[in-house]
Amino acid sequence: MKKILITGGAGFIGSHVVRRMVNNYPQYEIVNLDALTYAGNLANLADLEDKSNYRFVKMDITNAVDINQLFKTEDFDAVIHLAAESHVDRSITNPLAFVMTNVIGTVNLLNAAREYWKDNYVAKRFYHVSTDEVYGALGETGMFTESTAYDPHSPYSASKASSDHFVRAYHDTYGLDVVISNCSNNYGSHHFPEKLIPLAINNIKNNRAVPVYGKGENVRDWLWVEDHARAIDVIFHQAKSGETYNIGGHNEWKNIDLIHLLCRIMDRKLGREAGESAKLITFVTDRAGHDLRYAIDSTKLQKELGWVPSLQFEEGLEKTVDWYLDNEEWLNNVTSGHYQAYYANQYKGR
Ligand code: NAD
Ligand code: TYD
16 A cells, blocks of 8 residues: 655646556555646546545645645655646746746655655655756757756756756755656647647647747657656656656657648548648747757666557557547637637747
8 A cells, every 4th residue: 555646647747647546556545736727637637536546635836834734644655746837938938937836846845755754765755757858959869868967948947957956966865765757748638738739739620820930840759648657657666766767759750740740640630631731830930949859768768677668659649639639628628718818928929
């Protein structure tokens, strides 16, 4: 029996991690802590509401008093920490929100773990979920390994890099059992449509312009979100204390090639003539400080823990498109209200 606190479980990746842990480990008690920001959505976990080993707690990780009280009353065995501000464009507009949640929020959790776990560090585990963006940008060649020096460029990646450093510092200084994983770009169901793939699906569906930053030459390594959740499961259970693992899909795509593939899939799914959706592609002003290329070397995870990605990208993208077309109500709910104002502001005059 283990009681595990998962933070950010109402978000995109968090909801897949919560679902996997609740369904695969009925002997575990899963507590999902989430502040339900614009990115958090309990509809992502509607299928788990009746599960006896699942509970939701609405809480903000920037509130140290609440976090300490929770650790005092709950006696968690482990934390899997995903709660974060996660969108690079929002970090360019409002960096402080990223410092608050990603840095201060993470330190609040570490402090609570340090205080309430201190008599038994070896039996506890603090798993910090991070990003490959902490390593900075690659040129045309090369890949990020676990020993690549940190070189973040955006306020988002700087805040995640800072939180990674704090997690390692609590291991080295206080002996806390920590593990960190740094993953590439995820895609799949329940992805908030501020990020490239769900935004493009939503816009193509609604015959709206598909904004491609700069010339669309930037490269990302895409991984199916359920493969990420499986990697987190494997690392959580098998990694040695203090270890770091890179997680990636060996699946690099230039943004413009990815969008053309998506347009072809959408033409087929929506019964449009070939080439119709691609007419929506619109090149817009580039993102400030836009990282050229990310690519992950996940050899360590594959060799040591036997994890490999399960889905080919075309198959995963097709499944993802199907999910969005089948879940129109979810998409309409998250794109009404505040989203409209966000979108107008983010893309105006670009
Ligand atoms: P998301 O934005 O979809 O979800 C974040 C969740 O955290 C939301 O449910 C939100 O309500 C919650 N949250 C935000 N601030 C909070 C606070 N102060 N207190 C409590 N909860 C709060 O993000 P995601 O894409 O699911 O990313 C999850 C984690 O994985 C993040 O740590 C992110 O840095 C990391 N990551 C994401 C990707 C990716 O491609 N999306 C890739 C690698 C790593
Ligand atoms: P995004 O999904 O925001 O993830 P990240 O910035 O963390 O990699 O963006 C993926 C790529 O797509 C990135 O190179 C920026 C680009 N992009 C666009 O071209 N247009 C858009 O509207 C968005 C949101 C992103």
